[in-house]
Amino acid sequence: MTITLDKVSFSYSPGIPVLRDISFTLREGELILIVGRNGAGKSTLLKLLNGILKPTSGEISVAGLRTAVTPTSELAKHICVTFQNPSDQIFASTVREEIEFGSKNIGRANAEAIVENTVQLFGLSRLTNKHPYDLLPAQRKLLTIASAVAMETAALAFDEPTAGLSKDERLTVARAFKSLLAKRHTIVIVSHDLQFFLPLCNRVFVISGGEVKHESGPGEFLGKAVVLRQWGVKFPLSYRLQKLVG
């Protein structure tokens, strides 16, 4: 399954473009990392992918479906977008129901088994009967990722999925993403967490001023620290020091 963006522009208010003339193709089984300053339009781009927002001009196609004219309920069978703030998307009254909801909603035949696997994969067994709002913020974040993974859509997009997660939860998320990639799912990540995602990703896109300023594999990206700085990309202190001490 591929996702294609062809000269996509978007404005919230007329005359003030948030994204300008963006074109790229995401291939099956790859993980794409999108980086850029706060307010660069990264989260807006994700909302365009699942049709919540429609391009002001240009075209986005997901699994051959044009997002501008396809109902979001139809697009949801192919792509699942997880927002930055867990509270924006949690509404079931138990953890299990929350994980089940999306999967059942898009009519997955073996939803029960998928949900059980996901609960195990994310180590949420102890919490299945709890109300999502009784969870700690990091657990709630993990729950939203688990709910998306359980939908088993061909493409999944996540906005800052590792924000606020500690060591063990990060390991869980890395395991889940690796398992999705092994099954040829396409993953789109918006994140500032270069330390976590550079080793996992196939390509990195840098967005600044609403445009894609840089696109490369992670190796080339790492070698361009000085150029990337102008677009708000700053490598973590540990990365910079590692380079310094060899």
Place this chain on the structure above:
Amino acid sequence: MEGFMEIAVKDLSFHYTESSDAALSSLTFTIPSGSCCAILGPTGAGKTTLLYALSGALGAYSSGLGTGSVRIGGEEFNPFPKNVLFPRVGLALQEPHVQISGLRETVLEEIQFTLENIGLDEDLVESGAIDILKQMGILHLAERKPGSLSGGEMQRVALASLLVARPPIILLDEPVTSIDGPGCLTLARTIVSFKKKSTVLFTDTGLDLSLSVADWILVLTAGHQLFFGEKKLFLQNLQSFSEVLQTHTWESISNKLLLPGTNRQRRFARALGIQ
């Protein structure tokens, strides 16, 4: 004024309910006036609960059971303050959208709202708000609607709306989760500029901000105090924290910085307190 901003915690324990495990268990540490302490630990370690206890939010809004004592700026509380101590103690919450009042039309007005609430003279309100926006590198957001901000922008505005009050004690709950690289650097510089005038405590799930700006490190796990001490001591014992924190990257860095190296490496080592 000696000890005005000191935080002394003695044998502090807390249970959210009678039957629940201790969220905080016999914590004892003292953070000297005008220094900065990072609180590290896995999810559920008690990091946020501790900040809530010190801010007065836990005493005001939770009916849990606490023992021990907290001394803030020479005033003793048993076990911790019963009322929110703002503006003496300022707490920035982990979820910034909760912190934004939603009552004001623009970011500038949102920041001014804090100063109006603490009764600052009208003519100082606007200049105070503009100063903090400049310092945090977000003056360009001044005319934006708070509700239209991106996640990272909102986190920076929420922090500015607290810091503008210049509380003598500043508590920040995971202040950099959504902030971009340059924004983190600006926040690190802001925290450093607040030291001496304020005592700063913050929780962190990574180590970058902690090792850049903190003088003291507190490591919690399941409510227990695994470590409290100066950053140098923490760095010398990184290996003992690898079970609960992601310290492995830093272990190799700090080991190499301990060896004789270039001037630049020595400068970094000194800045991190390794040498």
